[in-house]
Every structure is written in C-alpha cells, then in structure tokens.
Amino acid sequence: MLVLSREDILTVFSMRDAIEADKKAFTLHSQGKCRVPLRINLDAADHKGQYLFMPAYAGGIERAGIKIISVFPGNAAKGKPVVPATVILLDKETGEVAALIEGTTLTQMRTAAIAGVATELLARPDSSVGALFGTGGQASAQLEAILTVRGLKEVRIFDVAFDRVRAFIEANSAMAGRLGARLTAASCADEAVDGADVITAVTTSPRPVFDGNRVKAGAHVNGIGAYTPAMQELPPELLQRAGRVFVDNREAVLAEAGDLITPMKEGRFGEEIIAGELGQLLLGEIEGRRNDEEITVMKTVGFATLDVVTAYEILTRAEAAGVGRRISL
Numbered sequence: 001m002l003v004l005s006r007e008d009i010l011t012v013f014s015m016r017d018a019i020e021a022d023k024k025a026f027t028l029h030s031q032g033k034c035r036v037p038l039r040i041n042l043d044a045a046d047h048k049g050q051y052l053f054m055p056a057y058a059g060g061i062e063r064a065g066i067k068i069i070s071v072f073p074g075n076a077a078k079g080k081p082v083v084p085a086t087v088i089l090l091d092k093e094t095g096e097v098a099a100l101i102e103g104t105t106l107t108q109m110r111t112a113a114i115a116g117v118a119t120e121l122l123a124r125p126d127s128s129v130g131a132l133f134g135t136g137g138q139a140s141a142q143l144e145a146i147l148t149v150r151g152l153k154e155v156r157i158f159d160v161a162f163d164r165v166r167a168f169i170e171a172n173s174a175m176a177g178r179l180g181a182r183l184t185a186a187s188c189a190d191e192a193v194d195g196a197d198v199i200t201a202v203t204t205s206p207r208p209v210f211d212g213n214r215v216k217a218g219a220h221v222n223g224i225g226a227y228t229p230a231m232q233e234l235p236p237e238l239l240q241r242a243g244r245v246f247v248d249n250r251e252a253v254l255a256e257a258g259d260l261i262t263p264m265k266e267g268r269f270g271e272e273i274i275a276g277e278l279g280q281l282l283l284g285e286i287e288g289r290r291n292d293e294e295i296t297v298m299k300t301v302g303f304a305t306l307d308v309v310t311a312y313e314i315l316t317r318a319e320a321a322g323v324g325r326r327i328s329l
C-alpha cells in the first residue's frame with residue numbers, strides 16, 4: 001500500500017485537481033452510482049471524544065474506502081490535532097488496502113472544492129469582491145477554492161474571534177496575492193457582506209452569521225458549516241430571497257442541515273426550495289443561475305463519496321509521480 005502524507009498530497013494534487021475530483025464525485029452520486037451507508041459514531045467517553053467511521057463505494061471508478069475521524073477535544077492541550085482524520089482506499093481487484101492517506105488535508109481540499117464547484121457553476125463571471133466568514137481549520141482552503149474559480153480582487157475576512165482574523169490574513173496573504181486578491185479585515189458581519197459578490201460561511205456558529213437582507217442582488221453564497229439540525233449559519237431571509245438552493249446531497253442536507261430544517265419547521269418554505277444537486281447541475285438536468293440579479297445559494301454537509309473519489313485521484317497522481325512511501329503489512 002502507498003502511504004501519503006500532507007506533503008505528498010500537496011506535491012501531486014492542486015485545488016484545481018480537487019475541484020475536478022469533486023465534480024466527478026457529484027456526477028457519480030447524482031447518477032445513482034454510489035453507495036454511502038450512514039456514518040457510524042462510537043463514543044470515546046473517557047476522553048469526551050468520538051470515533052466516526054465514514055465508508056462509501058463509488059461506482060464508475062469502482063472504488064470503496066473509508067474515512068476515519070476522531071474528535072478528541074483534549075488533544076489541543078497536548079499540541080495534537082483535535083480532529084485527526086485518515087482515509088483508507090481499497091484496491092478494486094483484490095479488496096486490499098491500496099492507500100493510507102492523511103485525511104485532514106484531503107478533507108480541507110475536498111470540502112473547499114465543493115464551494116469551488118458551486119462558485120464556478122453559479123457565481124456571476126464578473127464577481128470581484130468576496131467575503132469569508134470563519135478563519136478556522138477549513139478556511140484557508142476555502143479561500144483558495146473561490147480564488148481558483150473567480151478573479152476576485154478583494155476578500156473581506158470576518159470571524160467573531162477577531163484576533164484570528166489578523167493571523168489568518170498574515171498566513172494567507174501570499175497565497176491570495178498569487179491568485180490576484182487582497183485580503184482585508186472586516187470589523188463586523190455587515191462590513192463583510194455589503195456589496196460582496198461571493199460569500200462563503202465556514203463557521204461552527206449555531207445561529208445565522210450575517211443579515212440576509214444585506215446580501216447584494218446577484219451574489220452567490222456557499223454554506224459550509226451547520227452540519228446538525230440544531231445549527232444554523234445561513235440566514236433564512238437569504239434563502240427566501242434566493243428562492244432556490246443548490247445542495248451537494250439532497251438526502252443528507254434534509255437530514256442534517258439546520259440551515260434548511262429550521263426554517264422549514266417554522267413554515268417559511270418547504271422542500272421545493274431545493275433546486276437540485278450540484279451533480280444534476282453538472283449533468284445539465286437542472287437550470288443554474290437564470291439572470292444577473294438572482295441570488296444563488298449552495299448548502300453542503302459533505303458525504304464520504306467525495307473522500308473516496310478524491311483519495312482515488314490523489315493516489316493515481318502519486319503513483320504516476322512516484323510520490324509516497326510503499327509499505328506492506
């Protein structure tokens with residue numbers, strides 16, 4: 001089997017590659033070619049933690065795999081990652097383990113690429129101002145993804161932990177500069193949103209993070225956080241103004257995303273607000289942006305097919321480039 005570290009992944013796999021891998025995963029999913037059983041959660045009660053097992057089979061590429069994520073809050077005090085992740089990909093001929101891949105980097109890239117795909121398909125081509133809510137573990141890749149698909153000149157950064165905004169800008173200015181954008185600190189949510197053409201929310205907030213009525217006509221919004229029914233990151237007024245929401249996985253979003261579940265319970269709108277999946281959009285089965293004034297919204301909760309297809313693409317490139325460490329058990 002090939003063992004691939006963060007450095008190995010970054011050597012052979014770019015954000016553009018991640019966006020193309022997600023497009024493949026979305027298409028296979030919307031064609032009904034994949035199987036994704038429910039995630040298995042096991043408590044690690046002694047450590048106030050959890051073990052999460054996320055398997056998937058992706059038809060089309062005929063690959064199965066699993067992402068194993070542990071959530072161990074106590075790791076922060078030990079200087080270790082709080083949410084360590086590993087992806088295992090199986091060989092299609094023998095069922096043996098073909099690759100063991102560092103999963104935190106893979107997750108950051110495949111998650112950011114979801115917003116990359118949505119922004120590429122839905123944002124106005126002339127978008128020039130971005131807004132990013134959240135500066136945590138996923139944020140840097142999210143920034144790179146939107147800058148990869150749109151020539152934004154400025155991206156405003158906002159986080160409720162304001163000290164993190166400065167550090168984020170320092171750490172990401174060079175990357176943003178290479179992609180043609182300047183990063184600025186927003187002192188409040190309104191300042192970030194006003195006039196923004198592309199907005200990405202990637203926070204752990206349980207409540208909407210900006211005012212939906214301030215969003216500019218014609219803007220595109222990506223909702224990445226809010227992965228439980230109790231969490232809400234996107235304002236319901238925004239969804240009502242948009243009228244149509246694109247999702248990564250219809251079933252998963254309806255089961256997990258408080259962004260949609262809560263306003264539906266309040267009777268603001270029903271399931272018809274979901275215009276369709278990104279895969280359907282890629283397959284030409286549904287209409288995307290209809291005019292320059294329309295607000296488009298994409299909501300994702302993620303699913304393991306994205307991990308398996310991304311792992312497969314990383315492995316293919318690593319093998320071709322002779323990157324990684326080969327071990328046998």
Ligand SMILES: NC(=O)c1ccc[n+]([C@@H]2O[C@H](COP(=O)([O-])OP(=O)(O)OC[C@H]3O[C@@H](n4cnc5c(N)ncnc54)[C@H](O)[C@@H]3O)[C@@H](O)[C@H]2O)c1
Pocket residue numbers: 107111133134135136137138139158159160161164202203204205206208209224225226227300301302303
């Ligand atoms: N859709 C997917 O496939 C997918 C995949 C991975 C992670 N996620 C989700 O993305 C979210 C972010 O992940 P992360 O690892 O970056 O988390 P993190 O904990 O590292 O960072 C979250 C950041 O959000 C900020 N924040 C909280 N409330 C805010 C608000 N109201 N306004 C602005 N900023 C606010 C926090 O201060 C923090 O800096 C999580 O909810 C995570 O579960 C989704």
